[in-house]
Amino acid sequence: MNRDQQRLNHQLDRWGEKLPGWANRTLRWLRKPSSRWVRIPIGLLLMLGGVFSILPLLGLWMLPLGLLLLVQDVPFLRRPTRRALFCIEHRWKRWRRRRRQSRSVAS
Template identity: 40%
Template sequence: MSKMKLWGRTVRLPRSRLLRVVMGFAFVGMGLVGFLPVVGFWMIPVGLAILSVDSPLARRFRRRAEVWVLRRYNRWKGRGVGSA
């Protein structure tokens, strides 16, 4: 099984590249109709994270988003640059 580390957690993914790509697009597609019950908009970032295992473009987007979120979180918590 493939593994993906995201925000400090390890997630196991299927070994098959085709299955990972199908799962990623399925999550993104179902996330686009997130206003419906059961599915939600949370599925879009999950699908992009799954796609980032095989796609350099999605990987770059995920890394930039992760850095952006962590910087915002640290600034909100008062742990920004220059604080002791």
């Protein structure tokens, strides 16, 4: 396993801990190497469903979820995905910190 794969797995493990128990278990099962033949079709179907986001139930939320499943099997997507996850996590923490500060000032 290369360095990008290890870092991506570490990030996904951290994100998985914040999910409800059933979602975390499903994510861990899908990320196992033996689940490759389930992960690839589900990832492709999610991305295809995201393209048809104008229909009910289908939406843009499906695109990143499908990408996260496919990134396990497509090496050249690992580094950009890992960087995007890091950026999203950093911005989320900064936004929450600012929100907490503005609430304490308003009180």
